[in-house]
């Protein structure tokens with residue numbers, strides 16, 4: 599049995615789907631009964647509700663599983679507490695491996711949500727558990743909530759510089775890699791970058807224009823506008839403060855890794871943005 603935490607989120611659903619499709623028995627940890635009911639429909643063997651910040655909940659969720667695939671909440675003030683709870687639960691359940699779904703470049707102090715992960719990674723390495731750490735780049739799928747609006751308006755808006763380089767990765771590739779990493783103990787005690795090919799917003803819109811058969815332009819959304827909107831739709835102060843640091847960092851540096859390790863894990867080239875864009879447009883009956 600494999601425990602997947604934060605199973606009801608964007609990442610969690612992709613990992614759960616891939617594990618279930620590969621024939622693995624999955625216990626999905628979610629926060630609410632509503633999420634539990636939704637995720638049952640995905641074919642998981644078991645669901646458990648609980649909060650990662652609550653040590654007893656995490657022990658209950660981990661009891662009796664062989665492997666834990668630890669997805670952490672996105673931008674959470676309890677990053678280290680959650681990590682400590684997962685590590686302690688893995689130790690008491692004697693799991694055979696803890697796989698941590700981390701982020702690219704956890705050594706960057708300028709990105710608080712990456713930097714906090716650095717300490718979780720350190721605790722995992724020191725835990726004497728068998729572990730694998732996947733340092734995952736930003737997903738191509740992050741643009742999907744705004745895809746229809748982009749097609750309608752002809753503008754692809756993000757809150758960072760339109761020439762900033764980003765190693766965008768297809769979440770489907772990430773999930774495929776996760777299944778392989780879990781199935782093979784040869785990945786034990788390794789850390790691997792899971793990043794896609796480098797691309798900027800300007801390069802993305804050239805591809806999107808071709809795929810959709812209409813001009814799409816890239817536009818940087820001013821940070822204050824983004825934060826005002828985030829506040830209006832209920833982002834926490836912690837999330838807003840984190841994003842206020844993240845986007846200026848992206849302006850200056852982007853977020854760039856290498857796609858070599860992912861290609862090696864998959865045994866093929868990672869999906870490029872054009873393939874992702876064509877797949878997305880085809881699913882929505884858009885473009886040619």
Ligand SMILES: NC(=O)c1ccc[n+]([C@@H]2O[C@H](COP(=O)([O-])OP(=O)(O)OC[C@H]3O[C@@H](n4cnc5c(N)ncnc54)[C@H](OP(=O)(O)O)[C@@H]3O)[C@@H](O)[C@H]2O)c1
Nearest residue numbers: 604606607608609629649650651670671672734735736737
């Ligand atoms: N998005 C990316 O591009 C990207 C790239 C690389 C790595 N990652 C990493 O992937 C992880 C998940 O990100 P995501 O984009 O999939 O986020 P997401 O869609 O917001 O999902 C996060 C999930 O975490 C659950 N959650 C939040 N706080 C929790 C807590 N205290 N206890 C238990 N569950 C809790 C939420 O449950 P509710 O549904 O109940 O709120 C939600 O289902 C993050 O650690 C992020 O750093 C993301």
